[in-house]
Amino acid sequence: MSKNHSFTFITRSAPYGNNRPHLCLDTALAASVFEQQVNYVFMEDGVYQLLKHQDADSINSKTLGSALETLDLYGIKNVYVFANSMKERNLYLEDLVISAKLISNGELKTILSDSNTVFNL
Amino acid sequence: MSILHTVSQSPKSKLLESCLNAISDGDAILFIEDGVYYCHREYLLEKVPDAVTCFGLREDLMARGLQIDEGSSIESVGYRKFVQLCTKYDKVVSWF
Numbered sequence: 575m576s577k578n579h580s581f582t583f584i585t586r587s588a589p590y591g592n593n594r595p596h597l598c599l600d601t602a603l604a605a606s607v608f609e610q611q612v613n614y615v616f617m618e619d620g621v622y623q624l625l626k627h628q629d630a631d632s633i634n635s636k637t638l639g640s641a642l643e644t645l646d647l648y649g650i651k652n653v654y655v656f657a658n659s660m661k662e663r664n665l666y667l668e669d670l671v672i673s674a675k676l677i678s679n680g681e682l683k684t685i686l687s688d689s690n691t692v693f694n695l
Numbered sequence: 696m697s698i699l700h701t702v703s704q705s706p707k708s709k710l711l712e713s714c715l716n717a718i719s720d721g722d723a724i725l726f727i728e729d730g731v732y733y734c735h736r737e738y739l740l741e742k743v744p745d746a747v748t749c750f751g752l753r754e755d756l757m758a759r760g761l762q763i764d765e766g767s768s769i770e771s772v773g774y775r776k777f778v779q780l781c782t783k784y785d786k787v788v789s790w791f
Contacts, residue, residue: 588705590758591729619705622732625760632754639760663706664736 580611582689585620589638590630595623598695599641606648613685614645616674617656621663624655624670639671646672656682698722699784702730703791706738710790717788720746725772725780730790731755734769752777 583605585598606612616624628639645653653674660666660676667676677685686692700717702724704710711733714724724747726733733740734751743749749769756763756771763771772780781787 588729588732588759591705619707619729619732622705622759627762628758628760630758633758635758637758663732664738 578611579691580613580689581605582613582615582685582692584615584617584692584694585623586618586695588619588622589628590633590635591619594695595620595638596636596641598693599638599645601693601695602650603644603648606650611652612650613652613654613689614650615654615656615677615682615685616659617682618659621655621659621665624672624674625665626669626671628671642672654681654685696785698786698788699780700724701787701789701791702726702733703728703789705729705732711742714788714790715742718744718747720744723748723750723780723784725750725752725777726755726769727752727777728755731759731761734763734767735761737764737767737769740769750776750780 583598583602585595587594589595602612602614623638628637630637654677655674657676657678700714702710731751750772751769753771753773763769
């Protein structure tokens with residue numbers, strides 16, 4: 575695989591209803607370890623993964639909000655949240671556990687068309 | 696015959712809309728699992744009639760980083776109250 579291969583991961587599920595968010599994160603971190611260009615996009619209920627003050631001990635799960643802080647440690651800087659999904663849920667950037675860039679439909683289209691591979695979980 | 700309705704998917708599922716078609720005055724709704732996202736900033740809850748009591752399961756709220764707003768009509772309950780509600784109402788109907 576070439577060094578310039580770029581991946582976009584779209585995560586669209588709330589953090590604890592199923593394990594898709596964890597799978598998506600693990601796959602993205604693995605891609606990043608192999609020095610691939612990674613974009614990470616939170617969309618629909620996926621934006622709920624970023625809410626502050628999560629504590630999944632109460633439901634015997636791993637807190638996803640804190641796990642997402644590892645995106646930065648793995649060098650994944652291109653973290654996006656889909657603006658419409660935030661608006662629909664009355665969420666603002668200051669509600670989120672990490673800093674992310676709000677993107678519109680148009681920007682999402684550009685990100686996808688510029689990517690070699692898109693994972694949609 | 697009063698009913699406790701449980702809603703366990705996020706608002707994207709439109710389960711509350713389905714539930715409201717089947718709800719009567721004196722019934723209650725308990726939001727559990729991803730259903731607790733309905734409690735976030737009273738998302739969509741203006742549609743619930745005043746004669747219907749709303750509850751959110753505390754453990755699921757805490758896990759997801761949600762708080763029930765001050766002065767909200769939704770009451771946060773733990774597992775013990777969950778059991779009490781199941782026995783207090785004549786039936787439990789799950790929306791999932």
